[in-house]
Amino acid sequence: MTGVAARIDALRASPDGGAELLALLAEQSPAYAGLGSGEAERLRGYAMASFETLGLPDVALPSVMEALETGYAAYSLAAAARALRGAPDPPEDAARILLRAVARLARHDEVVVFDRFDAYFPDPAAGPATTGLTELFRTFAWLGPRARSALGAIEKMRAERRFSPQVRAAIDAAIEAIAAAPELAPSPCCAKAAAPATACTATLDDIELQDQHGATLRFAKAFHGRPTLLAFFYTRCTNAQKCPTTIARLGQLQRLLATEGLAHRINLAAISYDPGYDLPARLLGYGQALGLVFDARARLWRTTGPFEPLRAALDLGVGYGQATVNQHRIELFVLDSRGRVAEAIVRRSWRPEEALVALRGLLEPAGEAA
């Protein structure tokens, strides 16, 4: 681990280090293999924070926003907040996402240092200590007029006792920076373009899957004949913004499809990243607890063999520690009725309604579905 940190230090100092640092934002990077989740998240955060000074390329922005949108740890949130300050053109919803990050971190802030890796233990001699919340508010200040929508909420926070003196000073600075800047004209563009869809060229058809009741099917048999929303998750995921939300939204989409009379024409599926542990009984309990009603069109799956062929075919953003997943991104795929990837939604939260639109576009005229 310290070897990777030393490499990051060297890359930070190199004018050509950006590309290699970018590769370290991928959860599946070999640099994180075998590490615990905390270690992997911290090391990735150390790499991510480098983009504050190197400049954040557009291609890295989804990773940064996903970390802000789903992170809980002070270190990773602070790292993403710093990286965002390297963006030439931050997304319009950055202030809203930062506000939600503040709410998640408010009760378990920690001291963090980014000038040196210092595994876990910020050494005061290594550089100025800051905290996760302080970094989030510094990013509000950096956003300036682009954070005007959050100004009222931040002003209310100033009066609250839950923040330390250091954080309150950062709040004051943020308010001053936002209020002092002239208001920006509204952007003609409503949102950033979505991340490009992942093109799947490798064949998935022969991969054997097992569902929550123990039934086994090949990928082709499971997903050919109808459009499919295919998500990825694992039952041991401890991040409430990721896997539990993914499966709960699958349940919401299921109810939406029923309302639209489309439940029998679309597959809803999620495959576990952790097939060795997510045995059928665990899939069953997990889905039921999160509101998914199992039937022939809605199932949770695990691979019966190695997960790697599936990971490689879809270029999934998942890395592994010693006994389970150590980090992963949000990722789901809209498959056409031949099981090919038509659209990928990665590194951002999604709504059942947008998935419905994508799926509806792949439907054949009524009566032609298998």
Place this chain on the structure above:
Amino acid sequence: MMVDDASTTEDLLAALGDTTLAASERLDALELLQARAFETAAFAAHRADYVQALRTLTGDPDDDLSEAALTILADHEDPFAQNLLIQGLQNPSVARLPAFLALQLLRGDGHAATAAVARDILANAADPEERAEAAHVLATDPTAAALLAAVVADTAEAAEVREAAAMSLRNIDGPAFAAAARPIVADETDNWRVRTTSKTLLALLPADQGGDGEVG
């Protein structure tokens, strides 16, 4: 400096880090801070400083203070504390806590990098208490099924280690557990504790996994 219920949180944090005070007084400060930390909203403004003070305290020369700090942090799955514990398991000369206790503190977090060292301890350590805790850690490691099955079946192994291995194996691989447990239950000469545990776990295991499916 006297610390008591009336002390401010800032004073308690200062007392905790003041190495000129008696250890007993610093322990009192720690106890009061722990009580306040339970009120998560009210304590939020002090949380970062408190965690930092605890991390510093893990290196304190007073064993009671350093162990208390390490235990509190590990209970919260603090990565710094977990790293110290794992280092101690890999190299006993730097261990801050006995191995069995370190394993107990780590076993609640399936995402910690504990599986490799737990497999090594279960396969090679001498102390049964330590090895039983290692077997418990492996309850979240599907790759440990073969090792656990071998321990369960080994009649020369300490009963507490076999029981722990049986519970973990049942969690990660029901059919493998059933295959290991049935001969034990049938063998009246085998250890009664291991037989009882095996029989109970078989009763809790669904029939489609090779269990008796009496419950669940």
